[in-house]
Amino acid sequence: MHIERLHLRLIRLPLVAFFETSFGRVYDKTFILVTLEGEGAQGLGECVADVDPYYSSETNTAAWHIIKDFLAPLVLGRSFRDPRHLFPALARVRGHNMAKAAVEMAAWDLAARLQNVPLSRLLGGTRPAIPSGVSIGIQDSLEQLIAKVETELAAGYRRIKIKIKPGWDVTAVEAIRTRFGAIPLMVDANAAYTLGDAAHLSTLDRFGLMMIEQPLDYDDVRDHAELQRRIATSICLDESIHSVRAAEEALALDACRIINIKPGRLGGHRESIRVHDLCAARQIPVWHGGMLESGIGRAHNIHLASLPNFTLPGDIAASRRYFSPDLIEPPIEVSADGLVAVPLGPGIGVNVDWDRVEAATVETCEIRA
Numbered sequence: 001m002h003i004e005r006l007h008l009r010l011i012r013l014p015l016v017a018f019f020e021t022s023f024g025r026v027y028d029k030t031f032i033l034v035t036l037e038g039e040g041a042q043g044l045g046e047c048v049a050d051v052d053p054y055y056s057s058e059t060n061t062a063a064w065h066i067i068k069d070f071l072a073p074l075v076l077g078r079s080f081r082d083p084r085h086l087f088p089a090l091a092r093v094r095g096h097n098m099a100k101a102a103v104e105m106a107a108w109d110l111a112a113r114l115q116n117v118p119l120s121r122l123l124g125g126t127r128p129a130i131p132s133g134v135s136i137g138i139q140d141s142l143e144q145l146i147a148k149v150e151t152e153l154a155a156g157y158r159r160i161k162i163k164i165k166p167g168w169d170v171t172a173v174e175a176i177r178t179r180f181g182a183i184p185l186m187v188d189a190n191a192a193y194t195l196g197d198a199a200h201l202s203t204l205d206r207f208g209l210m211m212i213e214q215p216l217d218y219d220d221v222r223d224h225a226e227l228q229r230r231i232a233t234s235i236c237l238d239e240s241i242h243s244v245r246a247a248e249e250a251l252a253l254d255a256c257r258i259i260n261i262k263p264g265r266l267g268g269h270r271e272s273i274r275v276h277d278l279c280a281a282r283q284i285p286v287w288h289g290g291m292l293e294s295g296i297g298r299a300h301n302i303h304l305a306s307l308p309n310f311t312l313p314g315d316i317a318a319s320r321r322y323f324s325p326d327l328i329e330p331p332i333e334v335s336a337d338g339l340v341a342v343p344l345g346p347g348i349g350v351n352v353d354w355d356r357v358e359a360a361t362v363e364t365c366e367i368r369a
């Protein structure tokens with residue numbers, strides 16, 4: 001595939017409902033949409049960096065600069081036999097995985113469209129539908145939390161994840177267990193605790209949670225290994241797993257029993273597949289994370305999550321939980337039994353509503369070979 005043109009759009013969409021984590025509350029989603037063009041076709045990638053460097057050190061502004069000034073020159077005017085060759089071609093740039101992933105994933109979509117096959121086929125996906133879970137942010141009250149959980153269970157979702165932080169953890173989990181019993185439940189701390197909280201975190205053990213996600217620092221592995229020795233609940237790592245090597249180190253140290261895969265955090269589909277395969281070889285289950293993506297990034301995630309070791313329900317939910325309307329038509333839906341179908345059309349296989357994209361675009365930039 002020959003890459004002739006790269007187009008960037010900064011897009012802002014209001015969220016249907018605010019989303020609060022241990023690092024704050026957001027009311028809208030701003031992201032970069034990357035279009036790669038070559039041989040008469042287009043591929044799309046969505047950058048999952050936020051406006052702020054709180055989940056990750058990357059931001060939209062930084063990613064825009066990195067893609068425009070450093071990644072674009074490494075791909076434009078070049079031919080790639082296989083989209084797997086993209087990530088290594090960007091290796092000169094250190095870090096900036098979210099910026100790299102947006103370009104790399106656009107190249108996968110382009111390759112799949114040129115071959116007229118669904119992206120899942122190129123990635124090695126094996127399942128026609130994926131099990132879906134939801135991530136429920138920190139609420140203003142336990143009553144609101146209970147109401148949200150009730151709504152999502154009624155919609156069919158196969159597991160509930162709630163965000164926790166000091167002061168909103170044991171009481172929140174206890175309220176859900178008291179009201180809903182033994183539902184599939186997990187918590188995500190987004191690095192809000194330290195090893196000094198180990199005794200407190202072990203009080204969550206009695207609730208039989210599926211896992212606790214990223215309790216400790218975003219770049220830590222060693223303290224997570226120590227914490228895993230002290231608590232019965234399985235640790236799942238998110239932020240800490242920014243590369244295949246980080247995954248190898250975490251597994252070697254028994255710092256976690258489960259890994260959350262987000263292509264944006266790892267640098268795209270190729271590196272995600274490598275982490276997926278590494279975990280499969282060690283009987284470590286993985287699930288697909290979410291970054292409040294529009295239908296475009298969400299479609300990429302669905303294709304990737306169709307690989308066989310994504311055995312746990314992920315944070316890939318229906319469009320209506322995030323945007324009304326989404327940028328794609330029809331939107332992504334979840335079935336009454338909590339499954340999301342893998343799109344069957346070429347590439348990411350969803351129809352982009354370009355009028356809606358245009359209306360939500362705040363800035364554009366085009367670069368040619």
Ligand code: SMG
Pocket residue numbers: 021050055134135188190238289290291292293315316317
């Ligand atoms: O896409 O439903 C979603 C959000 C899933 O909880 C979610 N993501 O740490 O896993 C995580 C968070 C990161 C996003 S907060 C900016």
Ligand code: MG
Pocket residue numbers: 188190213214238239260289
């Ligand atoms: Mg997380």
